[in-house]
Amino acid sequence: MNAPSASAGPADAVIAEPLPDVIPYRRPLTGVLGLVRQNKALAFGLALIITMILVAVLAPYLWTVDPTALATSRRTRPPSELNWFGTDMLGRDIYSRVVYGTRVSLTVGFSVALCASVIGLAIGLVSGMVRWADGIIMRFVDGIMSIPPILLAVALMALTRGSIENVIIAITVAESPRVARLVRGVVLSLREQPYVEAAVAAGTRAPMIILRHILPNTLAPMIVQATYICASAMITEAILSFIGAGVPPITPSWGNIMAEGRTLWQVKPFIVAFPALFLSVTVLAVNLVGDGLRDALDPRLAKSL
Amino acid sequence: MLGLVVRRIVSTVPVMGIVALFVFSLLYIAPGDPAAVIAGDQASPADVEKIRQGLGLDRPFLVRFGGWFWGILQGDLGTSIFTGLPVTALIGQRIEPTLSLMVLTILLSVSVAVPLGVLAAWKAGTAVDRLVMAFAVLGFSIPVFVVGYLLAYVFALELDWLPVQGYTPIGKGLWPWFENLILPSLTLGCVYIALIARITRASMLEVLQQDYVRTARAKGVGQPTILFVHALKNAAVPIVTVIGIGVALLIGGAVVTESVFALPGLGRLTVDAILRRDYPVIQGVVLLFSFVYVLINLAIDLIYTLIDPRIRY
Numbered sequence: 001m002n003a004p005s006a007s008a009g010p011a012d013a014v015i016a017e018p019l020p021d022v023i024p025y026r027r028p029l030t031g032v033l034g035l036v037r038q039n040k041a042l043a044f045g046l047a048l049i050i051t052m053i054l055v056a057v058l059a060p061y062l063w064t065v066d067p068t069a070l071a072t073s074r075r076t077r078p079p080s081e082l083n084w085f086g087t088d089m090l091g092r093d094i095y096s097r098v099v100y101g102t103r104v105s106l107t108v109g110f111s112v113a114l115c116a117s118v119i120g121l122a123i124g125l126v127s128g129m130v131r132w133a134d135g136i137i138m139r140f141v142d143g144i145m146s147i148p149p150i151l152l153a154v155a156l157m158a159l160t161r162g163s164i165e166n167v168i169i170a171i172t173v174a175e176s177p178r179v180a181r182l183v184r185g186v187v188l189s190l191r192e193q194p195y196v197e198a199a200v201a202a203g204t205r206a207p208m209i210i211l212r213h214i215l216p217n218t219l220a221p222m223i224v225q226a227t228y229i230c231a232s233a234m235i236t237e238a239i240l241s242f243i244g245a246g247v248p249p250i251t252p253s254w255g256n257i258m259a260e261g262r263t264l265w266q267v268k269p270f271i272v273a274f275p276a277l278f279l280s281v282t283v284l285a286v287n288l289v290g291d292g293l294r295d296a297l298d299p300r301l302a303k304s305l
Numbered sequence: 306m307l308g309l310v311v312r313r314i315v316s317t318v319p320v321m322g323i324v325a326l327f328v329f330s331l332l333y334i335a336p337g338d339p340a341a342v343i344a345g346d347q348a349s350p351a352d353v354e355k356i357r358q359g360l361g362l363d364r365p366f367l368v369r370f371g372g373w374f375w376g377i378l379q380g381d382l383g384t385s386i387f388t389g390l391p392v393t394a395l396i397g398q399r400i401e402p403t404l405s406l407m408v409l410t411i412l413l414s415v416s417v418a419v420p421l422g423v424l425a426a427w428k429a430g431t432a433v434d435r436l437v438m439a440f441a442v443l444g445f446s447i448p449v450f451v452v453g454y455l456l457a458y459v460f461a462l463e464l465d466w467l468p469v470q471g472y473t474p475i476g477k478g479l480w481p482w483f484e485n486l487i488l489p490s491l492t493l494g495c496v497y498i499a500l501i502a503r504i505t506r507a508s509m510l511e512v513l514q515q516d517y518v519r520t521a522r523a524k525g526v527g528q529p530t531i532l533f534v535h536a537l538k539n540a541a542v543p544i545v546t547v548i549g550i551g552v553a554l555l556i557g558g559a560v561v562t563e564s565v566f567a568l569p570g571l572g573r574l575t576v577d578a579i580l581r582r583d584y585p586v587i588q589g590v591v592l593l594f595s596f597v598y599v600l601i602n603l604a605i606d607l608i609y610t611l612i613d614p615r616i617r618y
Contacts, residue, residue, distance in 0.1 A: 143323025146602075147595045150557025151575075155328075155591050158579045159335050235448045239561050242450060243576045258450065262564070265454055266462060266469065276451040284446035291442065 042292025048285035056102040064096035067252040078270060085274040088260050097252035098274050104253035105234050105282060108168055112233035113226040115172040120179020121222060125210060127180065128187025138184070141177045149174040153236055157245040164247050167240060171233045182225055186218045220297040227290030231283045238279050254279045310607060317603050324595045325377065328588050329370050335584045382592070383585035387578075392589035395574060402472045403570035406493065406562065407555055409486050414494040414501060415548060421498070422505020422544075423532055429510060437502060444499025449558040453492040453565035460488060470567040489566045493558045497551050504547040508540035515539070541612045549605035556594045 037043075055062065072090065079086045085094035127137040144152070149171075156170035190196060190213070199209050240246030241255025242262070249256055254275035261271025348356075357363055364372075376383070382392035425437035461469040467488055473481040512518065513536055521535050563572030571590055578586035 139319050140323055142320045143327060146320055146324055146599045147327070147591060148553040148556040148598060150560065151591050151594055154560065154575065154579060155331055155587055158582060158584070158587050159331065231446070236557075238448055239450070239557070243560060243564060243579065245576075245579045265458075269454070269458060272454050276448070276454065280447045280451050283448065284443070287442055287446045 039292040041288045045285040045288030067096040067100040086270045100252040101254045108237040109230040109234040111168045112171045113230035116175040117226045119176045123180035124183025128184040145177045224294045231286040382589035387581045387583045399574045402568045410490040410494045414497040418498040418501035422502040425506040426509030441499040441503045444495045452495045472568045493562045508543045512536045512540040549602045
């Protein structure tokens with residue numbers, strides 16, 4: 001890669017021997033692999049998330065029993081060889097419920113991150129590109145954002161019956177405005193960039209400008225935001241279930257298990273402890289990935305945080 | 306200056322209007338017929354219809370919204386379906402614990418988080434900095450009820466230093482009141498502290514690189530004066546902003562914290578209202594919290610001009 005040294009005169013420059021490749025050139029690692037190499041926290045978070053996904057997918061094969069099977073004779077037993085995490089008030093195996101609960105948490109987290117990103121992106125793009133709509137849309141976004149997200153999700157859940165789909169919709173409504181705000185901000189600053197002006201001057205049509213020049217540049221901050229939304233959605237889901245406004249009580253979700261252990265937590269703390277541990281570790285993993293991606297994808301934002 | 310303040314205050318009106326519209330729509334599309342609930346089980350369809358007309362439920366959406374909004378402006382948030390009491394009365398009964406919890410949490414959090422953030426920025430890159438930042442990531446990740454149970458288990462059950470649950474009104478003495486609120490405030494403050502510490506550090510890092518900080522250092526100003534007088538003052542705007550924005554986290558967290566520590570506040574009222582599908586109460590609480598949140602952020606915007614005379618609207 002080093003250019004032949006400048007001392008070589010013009011006469012023999014043409015026939016200069018190629019330098020022996022002592023150190024073979026290695027393309028700097030880019031993409032996911034490179035990121036993981038450089039950022040240990042990101043790698044750790046990613047490994048944890050992959051483990052959790054495996055746990056969720058392989059739940060039936062991880063020495064679990066039916067998470068809804070009642071055993072009234074074996075209620076609130078402490079952890080033992082038979083019930084690794086103990087049993088709850090209805091004698092259900094907490095280990096199995098916690099393992100199956102991974103499915104609910106991950107489904108809600110990932111779905112909300114995806115839905116909120118898509119909806120927020122659409123709203124943000126329209127708001128950033130269409131001048132006359134901007135004022136109206138942003139007033140609405142401001143309005144919804146001034147209702148604390150958890151409270152909004154709670155209020156929406158009060159309207160419908162508890163199901164995982166409704167939980168996803170409620171949290172998505174509460175989280176989308178954040179993405180819309182972010183995307184709008186990025187779009188507004190991108191519009192003023194010389195290369196966008198150049199594209200406009202060259203007669204590129206608006207859809208093409210959005211697709212080729214605006215959209216790709218919103219992706220980095222949006223992916224970072226999506227990971228934080230994923231983490232916050234997991235916590236919100238658990239909170240909704242915990243206060244009885246989330247997925248139906250029979251569904252094994254971490255919030256539900258904690259809700260069941262709530263009245264007994266002083267005497268049987270293990271019922272609350274295990275789902276709490278799983279929830280905290282999973283959210284931590286997602287946040288670590290979010291921080292790592294932020295540092296890698298958006299150095300300016302990384303500096304400001 | 307006054308014109309700017311007035312303009313900023315006026316700008317919150319559309320936001321509040323949209324919040325009100327949104328919250329009203331919530332009740333509008335809520336399942337169940339309030340007229341049928343009020344009429345009772347023995348009522349004939351004609352009776353229900355009469356009550357519906359009496360309540361104005363047969364009128365168009367915007368007319369009803371107007372009437373409802375007019376009521377709010379006069380301090381009428383409607384009547385609880387379950388208890389039959391006015392929502393404002395219910396809120397009045399429950400507001401003290403929540404208000405105490407929030408105020409104490411904000412005071413506690415700010416007085417812990419800002420010095421932590423300053424420390425981390427001062428010692429940037431060292432083990433102290435990494436420790437504070439690790440705490441910040443943890444604080445973001447551990448859900449509020451987990452913190453609550455953990456603190457209650459260690460400090461109330463195991464060590465027996467503080468009461469496990471419950472609330473003592475401030476009228477019965479400052480210490481019993483405070484004693485009951487320490488753990489809930491720490492619980493609720495965890496995320497908030499993490500958030501403020503993180504922003505404080507970032508904002509301080511930027512300011513500490515400025516020339517005037519170097520000048521101050523060169524002329525022999527002591528480190529504490531540099532950090533807290535020269536730097537913190539100039540780093541204050543983002544910190545104050547996040548203190549305001551973070552109140553949303555506190556409001557959401559209060560609902561859970563009050564459940565964990567059995568505090569008879571607005572959070573408990575909300576949870577009970579959800580379980581009973583008592584929509585007017587849910588509506589009232591959401592509206593109240595949202596207005597408070599908007600007002601806090603309005604106040605913070607106005608504080609900007611005091612901290613930083615460069616800011617103009």
